[in-house]
Amino acid sequence: MSASLLLQYTVIALLVAASVWTALRKLAPKTTARLQASAAAPLLRPQRGAVAQRLGRWLQPKGATGDCGDGCGTCGTCGPSDVKVEQTITFHPPRK
Amino acid sequence: MSAVPATTTPLRIALVGNPNCGKTALFNLLTGARQKVANYAGVTVERKEGRFVTPAGRKVQLLDLPGAYSFDSTSPDERVTHDVLMGRYPGEATPDLVVCVADATNLRLHLRFVLELKRMGRPVVLALNMMDAAKRRGVVVDVPKLELALGMRVVETVAVRRDGAQSLVALLDRVSVDGSHAADLDATPEQSADLHGAVRQILADAVMMPRATDARDDAIDSVVLHPVLGPLILAAVMFLVFQAVYSLGKPLTDSIGDGFDWLGGIAGAWLPEGPLRSLLTDGLLSGLGTVLGFLPEILVLFFFILVLEESGYLPRAAFLLDRMMVSVGLTGRSFIPLLSSFACAIPGVMGARSISDPRDRLATILVAPLMTCSARLPVYALLISAFIPHRTVLGFLNLQGLVLFTLYVAGIAGAMAVGWVMKHLRRDSGEHALLMELPSYRMPRARDVAIGLWERCTIFLKRLTGIILALTVIMWFVSTFPSPPAGATGPAIDYTIAGYLGRALQWPFAPLGFNWQMSLALIPAFAARETAVAALATVYAVAGGDSDVATLGHTLAQNFSVASALSLMVWFAFAPQCMSTLAVIRRETRSWGTVVISFGYMFVVAYAASFVTYQVARHFV
Numbered sequence: 001m002s003a004s005l006l007l008q009y010t011v012i013a014l015l016v017a018a019s020v021w022t023a024l025r026k027l028a029p030k031t032t033a034r035l036q037a038s039a040a041a042p043l044l045r046p047q048r049g050a051v052a053q054r055l056g057r058w059l060q061p062k063g064a065t066g067d068c069g070d071g072c073g074t075c076g077t078c079g080p081s082d083v084k085v086e087q088t089i090t091f092h093p094p095r096k
Numbered sequence: 097m098s099a100v101p102a103t104t105t106p107l108r109i110a111l112v113g114n115p116n117c118g119k120t121a122l123f124n125l126l127t128g129a130r131q132k133v134a135n136y137a138g139v140t141v142e143r144k145e146g147r148f149v150t151p152a153g154r155k156v157q158l159l160d161l162p163g164a165y166s167f168d169s170t171s172p173d174e175r176v177t178h179d180v181l182m183g184r185y186p187g188e189a190t191p192d193l194v195v196c197v198a199d200a201t202n203l204r205l206h207l208r209f210v211l212e213l214k215r216m217g218r219p220v221v222l223a224l225n226m227m228d229a230a231k232r233r234g235v236v237v238d239v240p241k242l243e244l245a246l247g248m249r250v251v252e253t254v255a256v257r258r259d260g261a262q263s264l265v266a267l268l269d270r271v272s273v274d275g276s277h278a279a280d281l282d283a284t285p286e287q288s289a290d291l292h293g294a295v296r297q298i299l300a301d302a303v304m305m306p307r308a309t310d311a312r313d314d315a316i317d318s319v320v321l322h323p324v325l326g327p328l329i330l331a332a333v334m335f336l337v338f339q340a341v342y343s344l345g346k347p348l349t350d351s352i353g354d355g356f357d358w359l360g361g362i363a364g365a366w367l368p369e370g371p372l373r374s375l376l377t378d379g380l381l382s383g384l385g386t387v388l389g390f391l392p393e394i395l396v397l398f399f400f401i402l403v404l405e406e407s408g409y410l411p412r413a414a415f416l417l418d419r420m421m422v423s424v425g426l427t428g429r430s431f432i433p434l435l436s437s438f439a440c441a442i443p444g445v446m447g448a449r450s451i452s453d454p455r456d457r458l459a460t461i462l463v464a465p466l467m468t469c470s471a472r473l474p475v476y477a478l479l480i481s482a483f484i485p486h487r488t489v490l491g492f493l494n495l496q497g498l499v500l501f502t503l504y505v506a507g508i509a510g511a512m513a514v515g516w517v518m519k520h521l522r523r524d525s526g527e528h529a530l531l532m533e534l535p536s537y538r539m540p541r542a543r544d545v546a547i548g549l550w551e552r553c554t555i556f557l558k559r560l561t562g563i564i565l566a567l568t569v570i571m572w573f574v575s576t577f578p579s580p581p582a583g584a585t586g587p588a589i590d591y592t593i594a595g596y597l598g599r600a601l602q603w604p605f606a607p608l609g610f611n612w613q614m615s616l617a618l619i620p621a622f623a624a625r626e627t628a629v630a631a632l633a634t635v636y637a638v639a640g641g642d643s644d645v646a647t648l649g650h651t652l653a654q655n656f657s658v659a660s661a662l663s664l665m666v667w668f669a670f671a672p673q674c675m676s677t678l679a680v681i682r683r684e685t686r687s688w689g690t691v692v693i694s695f696g697y698m699f700v701v702a703y704a705a706s707f708v709t710y711q712v713a714r715h716f717v
Contacts, residue, residue, distance in 0.1 A: 008372040015375070016573045022566035027623055027675055 033061035106147065106155040107268065108189060112177055112213065113197035114206050115163030116535050118225040120144075121255035122197055123160035126265070130547060131160065134405040141173040141449040143180060143188070152269040159191060162450075165205075167212050171452035181216065193271070194220045195264070200230035200237060200252070201310070201536060203303055207295045210246060220248050221271075223264055227252040229536065234306040241302035256541065313536050320409070326416045333409075337400040338501040341473075342494050345393030349477070352392070356385030357647075371576065378637035379572030380565070383630035386648055387564055390474035390629075391556055395549055397473065401438065402548040406540035410435060411532055424512040425519025427451070428532060430460040434511065437467035438504075439552075441677040445684055459518050461684060462694055463511035465677050466670065468504045470552075471625035475668050476503055478629050482649035483661040506669045510701065559624060567620040568630045575638040589639045598635075608667065608703070609660035609710035621673050628668075659713035663706040670702035 001009075025032045036059055042048075043056030111119045120133045120140050127146030144160040161180055162173035176185065183190035196213050198206035203224075213220050224230075224237060243250045251267050254260035299305070320326055360381040367373040404410055410432070418428030426434075429451050437444030444464035451457040468476075480496050489495050574593040581591065589595050597619075598612030605615045613635045621628035636651045652661070672678065672695045682691045 004368060005370060008370050012371055012375060012573070015569055019566035019569035019573075022562065023570060023623065026563045026566075 036061040106157040108157045108192045110159040110161055110191035110194050112161050114165055114209055117197045117199040118255040119197045120160055125255050125261050150265050150269045172449040194218055195223055196220055197223045197225050200224040200227050208291050211291050211294055222248055222250045223253045225253045225255055228254045233310055236304040238302045245298045245302055310536050320412055330413050330416055339494055339497040341393050341396050342497040345396040348392035349389045352389040356381055375572055379568055379634050382637040383568035383634040386633040387474055387626045387630050390477050393477055394470050394473055398552045402545045403540045408535040408537045411534050425515040427456045433460050434467050437464040440469045441465040442680045445680050459515055463514050466507050466511040468507040472668050474626045474629045479661045479665050482652045483658050503669055510670055563624050564627050567627045571631045571634045575635050608706040609663045622675055625673055658717040659710050662713050663710035666709045667702050667706040670705055672698035
């Protein structure tokens with residue numbers, strides 16, 4: 001197998017793996033969250049180093065409330081799940 | 097309340113009021129959020145939270161709560177408001193201050209709720225919203241007198257203007273609140289009667305209204321709510337919307353298809369021969385490009401829905417359809433959730449929270465997935481453009497638009513039929529009268545419509561680059577691997593995972609006229625319906641076809657019969673092909689039984705309807 005073909009298959013394998021993970025997260029969010037949590041747990045043990053701890057935190061599933069605030073974005077009527085930036089109100093005088 | 101310097105602890109404020117008084121518009125104005133607003137009651141069905149900082153530096157945490165007419169709440173969304181204000185909502189501290197938003201053009205109704213709030217004993221500020229409309233109608237509010245009569249601060253607001261909450265923010269900068277405890281809110285009938293008397297007295301003292309209703313609204317309503325003209329106008333409006341989807345959207349769809357075709361050519365020439373080029377051209381560009389091509393048609397449809405929402409016409413449509421909906425076991429109150437289902441069944445199922453009667457709510461939840469959601473539109477549009485000739489009938493009707501309209505009507509008719517069956521199956525046959533507030537008409541604001549369209553576009557693109565992209569890559573993979581064995585004589589795709597899977601699935605779907613490619617496309621469509629289009633494009637592209645929107649149409653026309661295409665469209669009209677919707681039904685009803693019933697009845701209806709369609713059509717078409 002040529003190096004070019006090997007590279008192509010590697011890229012494809014990565015893309016397919018990422019796609020399967022994305023689809024699983026959408027179709028079975030609880031199962032994937034459990035998988036993430038079990039993968040993160042050994043990395044988050046106190047005796048682990050800083051890099052492992054950081055990786056563990058990154059792997060940990062993000063909390064989901066299971067309502068419109070989840071920002072699942074499937075239906076789009078929930079709008080932004082929360083307002084991330086605090087807005088300072090500036091009022092403009094009405095035009096004469 | 098008294099004036100104090102600003103503190104670092106955020107002031108927790110809850111926005112409450114009757115439905116459709118502009119709470120969410122005020123929330124959006126203050127926090128910079130873009131929560132959905134529309135000119136009818138029941139848009140907000142759960143709490144939303146935002147933050148802002150006043151010009152004096154005070155931090156405010158703002159809660160937008162569902163509208164409520166009274167604390168004698170009966171529907172799930174009103175209970176949210178009640179529980180938050182009473183400090184009984186899980187994980188939610190009691191608000192420091194309640195801003196009661198009232199529609200200044202309809203104080204006769206809204207002041208009753210203000211007085212109920214006052215009885216709670218919590219600090220309340222009254223925001224008289226829509227003051228611009230009130231002034232236009234000649235309503236004069238004597239604010240100092242109103243403050244005196246109500247015993248609370250009153251400010252004027254216009255939530256749809258950039259500077260419309262200036263007086264409210266200035267007030268928030270000045271006030272501090274004490275920790276008064278909530279009073280018992282269970283009002284007796286005598287207390288309710290007292291409230292009506294008190295409202296009449298306050299109106300007599302502090303408000304001057306030339307007439308109870310708007311003369312302009314009355315004039316329009318005399319036509320659009322006319323028993324004969326009203327339904328005719330409604331049918332004409334809906335019909336024109338679907339005609340426009342094709343007439344306006346199709347040229348743009350074709351342009352996008354051409355664009356992706358060109359892009360595919362460039363990528364094909366640039367990349368070396370190999371699987372990566374196939375993934376890019378046959379998978380991503382063919383699959384995603386075909387789905388993206390239908391964005392203009394979706395946007396045209398939503399443009400009209402947004403305009404109708406903003407104008408105040410939709411609650412009138414609910415009123416017009418109430419009698420018909422009651423006759424089939426639904427209620428006019430189901431109209432708004434069902435209408436939301438044209439975007440997606442998920443907000444429709446959630447919107448059913450505004451229905452207080454559990455029986456009506458369940459009926460609405462069960463039929464909501466039958467409304468034609470926007471994810472079905474690409475499938476319909478592809479099959480219609482491939483199999484229905486682009487010609488005019490009766491001199492002015494676009495035949496393709498007519499077929500699309502019929503598919504939408506089929507969804508509605510299916511919902512009506514299911515409602516009717518449910519009505520006859522259950523023992524409780526009581527009917528519940530529709531009490532619905534008809535909002536004042538208003539000219540849709542271009543900015544709101546543009547924001548609505550932008551959000552719809554963003555949602556579509558997020559789906560496209562998320563789940564649809566992922567499924568397209570998987571679809572390409574299963575359509576490409578494994579390679580055919582040495583000495584294989586059939587087409588390469590027959591030896592792939594997709595080939596084996598599709599042929600296994602074809603057996604149950606053969607009576608519906610589906611070939612193995614169509615049967616295979618139903619699997620990813622369960623995660624996102626539009627993916628059926630991408631799946632068909634990918635499978636045929638891998639098999640050697642060329643697949644932008646136009647050429648995919650030709651490919652399909654060569655591989656399916658018209659009867660099969662009609663059968664597939666009917667399948668998509670009724671089939672339970674959305675996992676997210678089933679998950680939301682489980683969450684909203686807390687019952688797996690309802691999910692099983694929902695899935696089961698839709699599967700049976702879809703199978704039966706597709707079977708009949710195919711078997712009849714193959715003899716005539």
